[in-house]
Amino acid sequence: MSSKAYVSLLLIGTELTNGTIQDTHGRYIASRLTELGFTVTKILLASDDLSTTDDLRNLAACSDIVIVSGGLGPTSDDITREMLAALSGGSLDFKQDVWDDIAARFDVRKGQSNKRQAFVPEHFSTIQNTKGTAPGLKGTVGNTLLYALPGPPHEMRRMFDRAVVPDLVQSFHVETEEFLEATCFLLSESLLEDACGKFPRSGVSWGTRAGEGMIHLYLRGGMQQEREAFLGFLQEYFGKERLKNGSVDLPAYTVALFKDLEYTLSSAESCTGGLFSKLVTDIPGSSEVFPGGVVSYSAGTKAVYLHLDRSEIETHGVVSGETAAAMAQSVRVLSGSDIGISFTGIAGPGGGSTEIPVGTVWIGIAGHDGEIRTFPFRFKGSRDRIRRKAVAAGFLLLEIWVTEKKRLDSYRKWQYI
Amino acid sequence: MSSKAYVSLLLIGTELTNGTIQDTHGRYIASRLTELGFTVTKILLASDDLSTTDDLRNLAACSDIVIVSGGLGPTSDDITREMLAALSGGSLDFKQDVWDDIAARFDVRKGQSNKRQAFVPEHFSTIQNTKGTAPGLKGTVGNTLLYALPGPPHEMRRMFDRAVVPDLVQSFHVETEEFLEATCFLLSESLLEDACGKFPRSGVSWGTRAGEGMIHLYLRGGMQQEREAFLGFLQEYFGKERLKNGSVDLPAYTVALFKDLEYTLSSAESCTGGLFSKLVTDIPGSSEVFPGGVVSYSAGTKAVYLHLDRSEIETHGVVSGETAAAMAQSVRVLSGSDIGISFTGIAGPGGGSTEIPVGTVWIGIAGHDGEIRTFPFRFKGSRDRIRRKAVAAGFLLLEIWVTEKKRLDSYRKWQYI
Numbered sequence: 001m002s003s004k005a006y007v008s009l010l011l012i013g014t015e016l017t018n019g020t021i022q023d024t025h026g027r028y029i030a031s032r033l034t035e036l037g038f039t040v041t042k043i044l045l046a047s048d049d050l051s052t053t054d055d056l057r058n059l060a061a062c063s064d065i066v067i068v069s070g071g072l073g074p075t076s077d078d079i080t081r082e083m084l085a086a087l088s089g090g091s092l093d094f095k096q097d098v099w100d101d102i103a104a105r106f107d108v109r110k111g112q113s114n115k116r117q118a119f120v121p122e123h124f125s126t127i128q129n130t131k132g133t134a135p136g137l138k139g140t141v142g143n144t145l146l147y148a149l150p151g152p153p154h155e156m157r158r159m160f161d162r163a164v165v166p167d168l169v170q171s172f173h174v175e176t177e178e179f180l181e182a183t184c185f186l187l188s189e190s191l192l193e194d195a196c197g198k199f200p201r202s203g204v205s206w207g208t209r210a211g212e213g214m215i216h217l218y219l220r221g222g223m224q225q226e227r228e229a230f231l232g233f234l235q236e237y238f239g240k241e242r243l244k245n246g247s248v249d250l251p252a253y254t255v256a257l258f259k260d261l262e263y264t265l266s267s268a269e270s271c272t273g274g275l276f277s278k279l280v281t282d283i284p285g286s287s288e289v290f291p292g293g294v295v296s297y298s299a300g301t302k303a304v305y306l307h308l309d310r311s312e313i314e315t316h317g318v319v320s321g322e323t324a325a326a327m328a329q330s331v332r333v334l335s336g337s338d339i340g341i342s343f344t345g346i347a348g349p350g351g352g353s354t355e356i357p358v359g360t361v362w363i364g365i366a367g368h369d370g371e372i373r374t375f376p377f378r379f380k381g382s383r384d385r386i387r388r389k390a391v392a393a394g395f396l397l398l399e400i401w402v403t404e405k406k407r408l409d410s411y412r413k414w415q416y417i
Numbered sequence: 418m419s420s421k422a423y424v425s426l427l428l429i430g431t432e433l434t435n436g437t438i439q440d441t442h443g444r445y446i447a448s449r450l451t452e453l454g455f456t457v458t459k460i461l462l463a464s465d466d467l468s469t470t471d472d473l474r475n476l477a478a479c480s481d482i483v484i485v486s487g488g489l490g491p492t493s494d495d496i497t498r499e500m501l502a503a504l505s506g507g508s509l510d511f512k513q514d515v516w517d518d519i520a521a522r523f524d525v526r527k528g529q530s531n532k533r534q535a536f537v538p539e540h541f542s543t544i545q546n547t548k549g550t551a552p553g554l555k556g557t558v559g560n561t562l563l564y565a566l567p568g569p570p571h572e573m574r575r576m577f578d579r580a581v582v583p584d585l586v587q588s589f590h591v592e593t594e595e596f597l598e599a600t601c602f603l604l605s606e607s608l609l610e611d612a613c614g615k616f617p618r619s620g621v622s623w624g625t626r627a628g629e630g631m632i633h634l635y636l637r638g639g640m641q642q643e644r645e646a647f648l649g650f651l652q653e654y655f656g657k658e659r660l661k662n663g664s665v666d667l668p669a670y671t672v673a674l675f676k677d678l679e680y681t682l683s684s685a686e687s688c689t690g691g692l693f694s695k696l697v698t699d700i701p702g703s704s705e706v707f708p709g710g711v712v713s714y715s716a717g718t719k720a721v722y723l724h725l726d727r728s729e730i731e732t733h734g735v736v737s738g739e740t741a742a743a744m745a746q747s748v749r750v751l752s753g754s755d756i757g758i759s760f761t762g763i764a765g766p767g768g769g770s771t772e773i774p775v776g777t778v779w780i781g782i783a784g785h786d787g788e789i790r791t792f793p794f795r796f797k798g799s800r801d802r803i804r805r806k807a808v809a810a811g812f813l814l815l816e817i818w819v820t821e822k823k824r825l826d827s828y829r830k831w832q833y834i
Contacts, residue, residue: 006467017457019448020624024439026462031436040434042472043462045443050423050458050479058475062467190491190550193530207465207494209432210569216437266718273698274691277712281690284766284800292718294711295694301683301709304751305722334721349701380523382548382571383701 005172007033007040008059012070012080013151014047025069025156032165037174038065048077053086060087060144065168067160070151072134074114080148081119081137088141090122098126102133127163131155136163145171177220180227183248184208184215185392186414187238192217195237196230204230213388214250217243239410241396251279254395258289261402266335267293268306268327270318270344271361276391291335296327306330319344319356321374324364328374332366340366341398343390347383361390365401375411389417422589424450424457425476429487429497430568431464442486442573449582452635454591455482465494470503477504477561482585484577487568489551491530497565498536498554505558507539515543519550544580548572553580562588597644600665601625601632602809603831604655609634612654613647621647630805631667634660656827658813668696671812675706678819683752684710685723685744687735687761688778693808708752713744723747736761736773738791741781745791749783756818757783758811764800778807782818792828806834 009029015021026043033040041062046055048071059066071080085092099118106114117134120126127136127147132155137148147164149156184192189208192215196206203222208215217234219227235243244253258265267276267290277293280286296302299318303310308326316322324342332340345361352358359379366372375397379389393414400407426446432438443460450457458479463472465488476483488497502509516535523531534551537543544553544564549572554565564581566573601609606625609632613623620639625632634651636644652660661670675682684693684707694710697703713719716735720727725743733739741759749757762778769775776796783789792814796806810831817824 016443017447017460018451019444019446019457020451022439022441022444026433027436027439029436030434034435034437039464039467040436041464041467043434045460045462047456047458050456054475055459058471190531193492197530207431208492209430209437211438216432267712269691273703274686274694274710274712275698277691277714278695281692281712281714282801282804286690287714287768291715292711292713292722293691294709294722295684295691295698296709297694297698297704298708301752304753305709305711335718336721384571384699387699 005038005064005168005174006062007038007065007067008042008063009040009044010051010056010059010066010068011043011045011151012048012051012068013045014049016045017047024153025151028157029067029069029160032160033168036165036169037177038168038172048079051079051083053083056083056087060141060146063144064172065145066147067164068146068148069156072117072136072148072150074116074133076116078116081116081121084124084137084139084146084148085121087146088121088123088139092119092121094118095120095126098135101128102135106133127159129155129159131158138167178224178227180219180224180231180245181247182217182219182231182234182243182245184217184238184243185213185250185396186242186389186417187215188417189215191238192234195234198237199230199233202226202230206230213392214248216247239407239413241399241407241410242414250392250395252283254398255280255283255286255289257399257402259285263289263339263402264335264337265290265339265341265398266331266337268302268331268340268342269293269295270297270302270327270342271347272343272387272390272394273297273347275387276341276343276394279391291337293335294331302327306334317356319346319360319362321362321364321376324362324374325366325372326364328364328366329372332368338368339398339401340364341394343394345377345386345390347386347390349383359386361386361393363390363394363397365397367401373408375408377411378415380416422455422481422585422591423479424455424482424484425459425480426457426461427468427473427476427483427485428460428462429465429468429485430462431466433462434464441570442568445574446484446486446577449577450585452596453582453586455585455589465496468496468500470500473500473504477558477563480561481589482562483564484581485563485565486573489534489553489565489567491533491550493533495533498533498538501541501554501556501563501565502538504563505538505540505556507541509536509538511535512537512543515552518545519552523550544576546572546576548575555584595641595644596635596637597641597648597662598664599634599636599648599651599660599662601634601655601660602630602667602813603659603806603834604632605834606632608655608834609651612651615654616647616650619643619647623647630809631665633664656824656830658816658824658827659831667809667812669700671815672697672700672703672706674816674819676702680706680756680819681752681754682707682756682758682815683748683754685719685748685757685759686710686712687714687719687744687759688764689760689804689807689811690714690764692804693758693760693811696808708754710752711748719744723751734773736763736777736779738779738781738793741779741791742783742789743781745781745783746789749785755785756815757781758815760807760811762794762803762807764803764807766800776803778803778810780807780811780814782814784818790825792825794828795832797833
């Protein structure tokens, strides 16, 4: 009975440590226990033949609960039963009733090796496995509660959900920690860290996690109002479009916004090469919003697809505000959509110059009101990162364009990210 | 210098132990090291705030090599540097040269918290991080070699591949098992498994690993000739374009092939929504091959972008061989490229019908010799998977088109994948 309960997991299987299969048990168990207020501190993946009682002892020493999965099979390298017996200092005994139960439910005549599965460590009880032959085990060593579950996913998950979770919820009265999550775009962890440090001292602590093209920010501790004030401070500091409340997928967010407003959108992409339209059309139902776009990678296709004047493109340069404006306006008119967006820049690694270095991207937006604006950026990183950042900037600009156009100048801060 | 070398991994991140994200580093590192003949015995996932020097000590005690990932960020809960210093019993010192290097490559003036990343444990050396601010670390404690790598996937992978692997291969003379790797497209693991079982008994064993849009096949044991005969059998069985020798990236492979042959390529995408052009333009230098493409998601944009007759599209249907042919030919002519490819289909989840169910995709190819062919497919899976399979089929068709056109009918086997 404590307000915090620490859990460790030991997942046994050589195929996990040699990379043959991807472990998914760890996340399955950890996310469920975290929801319930438990704190999972360690997840150890160990090979069949090299996992030892010491591993189990180390985990038990720092945990209120240890959950083992795997190593309960019928073969001689399945040694979880032996490890539990060694840890508890007890014997390992054949149980006729357990064997009768396995034999009644499975045709194990050919598999006398299954008899190994009817051995139970002293002081441990069994948990019935309705999906397979290996019963689960439950026992206490010192102050630590131990569960051993079978390794096959459907057996493990069923036993965890049906037997372990209800048992833990009844035994431990944990307090679930409240937190606030935000999703951050065109920001770095160190910029966030520095800004968080500027918020007046409070009971709120922060943590970040870098995702693909975004950073998750978690604010924990304090009262809900304090966490909200903290997020409000950061939104004020960076501009609210860059820090969105909750777990946000930017393309889905933008498509939903356009759907709500009944706006349509088309794109003319040069350096992003189709990434923008790929991300938009990843979203089921995006066809309501997005009639299409062009990927005009060469000056020639810019001219032909978009009916632009090639000599004019060459006068201003392919990577220029003028070209970005012409592309956005042209694709909007051709597609008959409300808003057109364009991307032209140098994603690298080649193609940069002193005047227009790698990372330079012009974004153009043209609206049905006839307004056309262009936005120059300088992004850092690899070809892939520059392309992703350009597209993220496009989504944020579109959001501001359709919701609060006077704030468009916010883009000036999204530089050198 | 031993014939066996044991490796442990310590992956630090609270988001790994609370189930927010799925760890993929463990499998990435473990499968590569296993290929190279190392034995990965333990993979420990630990939370930021509860991972301790003891964890590192326990892993070091049973390993020749420990690789740590994560905890090298600029924030105060990033404690890998401190743990390494504590384990080695040395000090943790600010290194001006490391800081100068970080500051020269990144605009970190605003991010003074990055200074933490210029602290190096005594007796450790740094490994340059070309993708991010945190340098890696390398040092020896007792008989154990330790590496610390940054946590973000692209930083970790690059440093592991470019710095750690060559270093380990040079330092440890492990007995590598010889094997043959192939990359398989438009195949499932179970189809591969069944076909492998049909090969006459040999000393060769097989294993598969599912990647993003591909499956890696490993043939191990036996003589090299036997492994080659095994792969030859599978290539004969499935068509050689679906099983490529080595580790192959399909878009890069196709772009290189087109470059060699000096062919240019353009695309007209409907259901794939820009995924094809995105993948092509991911490849640096693809502009030599790819002048551009159009994403014509609606019938209207198909007509306008591609100068097609809208009533004709509606007569044949948007998802039809006729429309695919017209799209491919039109984009080829508009772009002035040698070959045009088109994709039109139903990626789902909505939009399917009894006649044209979700998963139906027509691919069209038009060549500069005037030939136009269309290829109907039926793919299984989610929206994302259907789109990826369609694009993979497009790449394979293009390869056959430019190398051995008479084999184009192979596509008939790439169904219901």
